[in-house]
Structures are given as C-alpha cells and as structure tokens.
Amino acid sequence: MIGHSPMNPAPVPPLTTLPDGTIKQVNPFSGTEVWTVPGRAHRPVPHHGPAAFAITEDNRDTQTDFGIGNKLKTTPEKARLVIDDNGEPRILRGLTVSQLEQTDPLFRRVANLYEILTYNYWTVNYGHRMDATAARHMAEYLAEDAGVEHIAGLLRTKMERAGVPAEEIEDAFSDEKTFQTVHEKGGAFFGGGHDVILARDHYIPGATSSDQLCGSGDLGWETHRLYIAFTVDAMDRLYRANPYVRYVAAFQNWLAPAGASVEHLHKQLVAIDEHGLQNETEIAQVRSNPNMYNEWAVDYAGHHNLIFAENDHAIAFAGFGHRGPTLEVFSKSATTEPWLMKDEERDAVSDLVHACHVAAGTETPSNEEWLHRPLDVDVPMPWRIVIKWRTSTLAGFEGGTKIFINTISPKALKKQVLAALLTAREEGRLAPDLRLGNECVFQRSTLKYNPAVR
Known part of the structure; x- marks a missing residue:
C-alpha cells in the first residue's frame, strides 16, 4: 500500500515496481493511486459498436447535427475559420444566416445548445449582461427573418426536450409573441459561456463506410494547428466577454465511451466561476514548490525514460498515476497563457498533441483536457494538455478501494506510442520538426514557466 496525502502527494514515489512486476503509481498532482498488474490486460474485453453503413455524397455531411450540411441545426456561428484564396487562414465573426453559404468553414464556433452553466446562471447570480460584440451579433442575426426562424426553432426544441407543455410552447411562438420570445430567450446563443468548436469533416476524405470517422489524428498537422489556434482564440474571447469568469475549461471528448454525445470531432469550452478542485489543489502545491511541474512531471518522466517526443517549445511523455493510459504534453514557454504565446510556441504544443492522436488511432476513445493558469492566480503554471485513453471501464474494485487498475504501464505505453x-x-x-525517442535530449527544468530556472 502506498500512502499519500491528496494535498501534498509529491513526497510519494510516483512509480514503484514490485518484484512480481506489479507497478504502483501515484499521480504527483492529484494523489490518484493506480496499479498495473501483470496479466490483467489479457482478460477478454467485449467490443460493442453500431453496424457500419455506406457513405454517399447524400449523407456524408448530414449524419449528425454537427455536420457541415446541417448548419441550421446548431446555434448561430459566433465565428468560423476559413482559408482565403491566397491560402491564408482568417477568422470571420458574428455571422448571420444569409452569410452561412458565402464561405466554406474549416472550423466553426457555436454555443452549446445545452450549456453546463447557463446564460441565466450568469445573469441571475451575477447580474451579467452580454458584451457589445455579442449584443450586436444578436441584433444583426434577428434583423433577418431567417434568423428569427432559426432561433425560434432552436428554442422550440429546447422547450420540448425540457418537457414544457405543448400549449405553452405554441403560445410562446404565436405570431404575436415569437419576436418577443426569441429576444427574451435567445440571448444564450450569443452571450453564453459554453462554446463548441466544430471540425468541418465528419468522415475522412474519400470515406465509403460510416466507421471511417475523422479524428484529430486524421487532420494534417497544419490543419491541426489551426484547430488549436481557433480554440485558443475562443478561450481568450470567453475570458474577455465575462468579468465574472475565473476559469475556462477546454476539453475534447472523442467517441461515446469517452463521453461524446455526438461522435463528430469537436472541442468544448466552458466558462466557470471557480477554479475547480484540481486547480485549487495544484495552486496550493505550486506555492510550496514553484518548480513542481519540472521536478514532479517532466524531470521525473525523463529520469524514467518516459519522454517519447519533443520539439523546441513543447515536450510529451507517457503519464503516470492516471486511471487509464495517458499522454501528457507540456509547453516549455515562459508564457503561461496560450493566447499570449508566440505562434511557434502554440504550434509546437499542437504538433505534439496531434502526434499523440496519430499514435492513438481514430478508434481509441479519449479525453483531451487542457490545463492552464487561471487569470486571477499570481503563481506561474504551464499550459499543458493531457490525452487520456478511455479503454477500460471503472468497476466495483475501483469504486470500493479508490485504487484504479491501468492495464498498460507507462513504459509499455511509451514503447507503443x-x-x-x-x-x-x-x-x-x-510535423517535420519533431524529435522522437532517443533524439530527445533530457535536460532538467526544461519548462520555463518558472522564472527561477530561465
């Protein structure tokens, strides 16, 4: 048994190998205890999935509400990223219905129809009102009849799924009340704090079967850079739009076993009014040891030969102390806010995250979790992205002991990746500038977020 204190787990060795080959792991930041037991991975695990069907030009872009052929099944576009005729990316903001077919978006940013923290949460609890940019978008959108019709349809759907009586819905959308209803209830689609970044393609180019989904690893590394940059831009916008936001959580759930309600490539950003327990724990730890992300993460990984890739501005290794196989990417930048980083620093993180998804394969369910320093915290914390493979299901043993069984050890994971x-x-x-395996040069305190080691 490995003892630890959840608020100060660092003194516990993150990796302990017993004579029989059992590997006991403790996450240095959360205190999560994980065992890798020899032979456990050999047990039969059933695989379930829907039967594949043929893909044609008629159904390629309309299989889900997130498909590019279903633009009016999502909320209004706050922004879209397009490639101009000269090959340069450009972000268009505040689109109306009449503008949706004027350009071909590579990525789109829309409000989540079912927010975690609703727009009403912010208005009632904090007196928040949407900023001028969102208010202008809403006014211009509802100035078009097609915009009013779109918002009315979305609100009807939400009310129906919420169990609102049919007669109440019909009254709200009568000829006399529709305009009032969309103005009173449609604000969440323009000024809310839960956004979704939608990729253009549901299937890989040339797909003929429905099991040929397009995941992060199927994007070219150049396109993946734009995906990350567009998400970072959205994070910055959410912070700017609401002064009561203390943290913007960014994540990607890929495939249903990882929590994806729609199996279409997308990221989510959720503005919240707390740091979250994980951040609060790490903030307390980093006050005690400002260099902990070097010492307890990257340096420890390097000492145990778990680093599998790096470039000039980021580094990736097989994580330890996670419930399932996990890959971790840390930015080496001295800048802690992703939206303030130089393009090459942000792109370096993107290239390694892309590589992690390539290694996992599209068929592997995963959660991609972003962690960064909250704006109101005075201690430096590096930007890092954690990719967790969801290849096992928690069961009675884990629930009863809070010890988690991970069938792939960090060293085996590094070798596989x-x-x-x-x-x-x-x-x-x-991406062409990645260093892999023995090409990586292990140096201590390679993360420069900590001013003391620059």
Missing part, C-alpha cells in the same frame, strides 16, 4: 510515431513519420503524417 513511439513505435506508432516512427511509422507515422515515415508516412509523412507528423
């Missing part, structure tokens, strides 16, 4: 990346590099699927 590195082999996949070496093959992917030969195939030209990775």
Whole structure:
C-alpha cells in the first residue's frame, strides 16, 4: 500500500515496481493511486459498436447535427475559420444566416445548445449582461427573418426536450409573441459561456463506410494547428466577454465511451466561476514548490525514460498515476497563457498533441483536457494538455478501494506510442520538426514557466 496525502502527494514515489512486476503509481498532482498488474490486460474485453453503413455524397455531411450540411441545426456561428484564396487562414465573426453559404468553414464556433452553466446562471447570480460584440451579433442575426426562424426553432426544441407543455410552447411562438420570445430567450446563443468548436469533416476524405470517422489524428498537422489556434482564440474571447469568469475549461471528448454525445470531432469550452478542485489543489502545491511541474512531471518522466517526443517549445511523455493510459504534453514557454504565446510556441504544443492522436488511432476513445493558469492566480503554471485513453471501464474494485487498475504501464505505453510515431513519420503524417525517442535530449527544468530556472 502506498500512502499519500491528496494535498501534498509529491513526497510519494510516483512509480514503484514490485518484484512480481506489479507497478504502483501515484499521480504527483492529484494523489490518484493506480496499479498495473501483470496479466490483467489479457482478460477478454467485449467490443460493442453500431453496424457500419455506406457513405454517399447524400449523407456524408448530414449524419449528425454537427455536420457541415446541417448548419441550421446548431446555434448561430459566433465565428468560423476559413482559408482565403491566397491560402491564408482568417477568422470571420458574428455571422448571420444569409452569410452561412458565402464561405466554406474549416472550423466553426457555436454555443452549446445545452450549456453546463447557463446564460441565466450568469445573469441571475451575477447580474451579467452580454458584451457589445455579442449584443450586436444578436441584433444583426434577428434583423433577418431567417434568423428569427432559426432561433425560434432552436428554442422550440429546447422547450420540448425540457418537457414544457405543448400549449405553452405554441403560445410562446404565436405570431404575436415569437419576436418577443426569441429576444427574451435567445440571448444564450450569443452571450453564453459554453462554446463548441466544430471540425468541418465528419468522415475522412474519400470515406465509403460510416466507421471511417475523422479524428484529430486524421487532420494534417497544419490543419491541426489551426484547430488549436481557433480554440485558443475562443478561450481568450470567453475570458474577455465575462468579468465574472475565473476559469475556462477546454476539453475534447472523442467517441461515446469517452463521453461524446455526438461522435463528430469537436472541442468544448466552458466558462466557470471557480477554479475547480484540481486547480485549487495544484495552486496550493505550486506555492510550496514553484518548480513542481519540472521536478514532479517532466524531470521525473525523463529520469524514467518516459519522454517519447519533443520539439523546441513543447515536450510529451507517457503519464503516470492516471486511471487509464495517458499522454501528457507540456509547453516549455515562459508564457503561461496560450493566447499570449508566440505562434511557434502554440504550434509546437499542437504538433505534439496531434502526434499523440496519430499514435492513438481514430478508434481509441479519449479525453483531451487542457490545463492552464487561471487569470486571477499570481503563481506561474504551464499550459499543458493531457490525452487520456478511455479503454477500460471503472468497476466495483475501483469504486470500493479508490485504487484504479491501468492495464498498460507507462513504459509499455511509451514503447507503443513511439513505435506508432516512427511509422507515422515515415508516412509523412507528423510535423517535420519533431524529435522522437532517443533524439530527445533530457535536460532538467526544461519548462520555463518558472522564472527561477530561465
């Protein structure tokens, strides 16, 4: 048994290997205890999934509400990223219905129809009102009859699914009340704090079967850079739009076993009025040891040969102390806010995250979780992205003991990922400046977020 204190887990060795080969892990930041037991991975695990069906030009872009052929099944576009005729990316903001078909978006940013923290949460609890940018977008959107019709349809759907009586819905959308209803209830679609970043393609180019979904690893590394940059821009916008926001959580759920209600490539950003327990724990820890992300994460990973890739501005390693196989990417930048980083620093993180998804494969369910320093915190914390494979299901043992069984050890995970990346590099699927395996040079305190080690 490995003892630990959840608020100060660092003194506990993150990795302990017993004579029989059992590996006991403790996450240095959360205190989560994980065991990798020899032979456990050999047990039969059933695989379930829907039967595949043929993909044609008629159904390629309309299989889900997030599909590019269903633009009016999502909320109004706060922004879209397009590629101009000269090949340069550009962000268009505040689109109306009449503008939706004028350009071909690579990525779109829309409000989540079912927010975690609702717009009403912010208005009632804090007296918040949407900023001028959102108010202008709403006014211009509802100035078009098609915009009013779109918002009315979305509100009807929400009310029906919430169990509102049919007669009440019909009254709200009568000829006399529709305009009033969309103005009173439609604000969440323009000024809310829960956004979704939608990729253009549901299937890989040329797909003929419905099981050929397009995941992060199927994007080219250049396109993935735009995906990350567009998400970072959205994070910045959410912070700017609401002064009561203390943290913007960014994440990606890929496939149903990882919590995706829609199996279409997308990220989510949720503005919240707290830091969250994980951040509060780490803030207390970093006050005690400002260099902990070097010492307890990257340096420890390097000492145990778990680093599998790096470039000039970021580093990736097989994580330890996680409930399932986990890959971690840390920015080396001295800048802690992703939206303030230089393009090459942000792109470096993107390239390694992309490589992690390439190694996992599209068929692997995963959660991509972003962590960064909250704006109102006075201690530096590096931007990092954690990719967790959801390849096992928590059961009675985990629930009763709070000890989690991870069937892949960090070293085995590194070996598996590195082999996949070496093959992917030969195939030209990775960014050109990645260093893999033995090409990585282990140096202590490589993360420069901490002023004391710059």
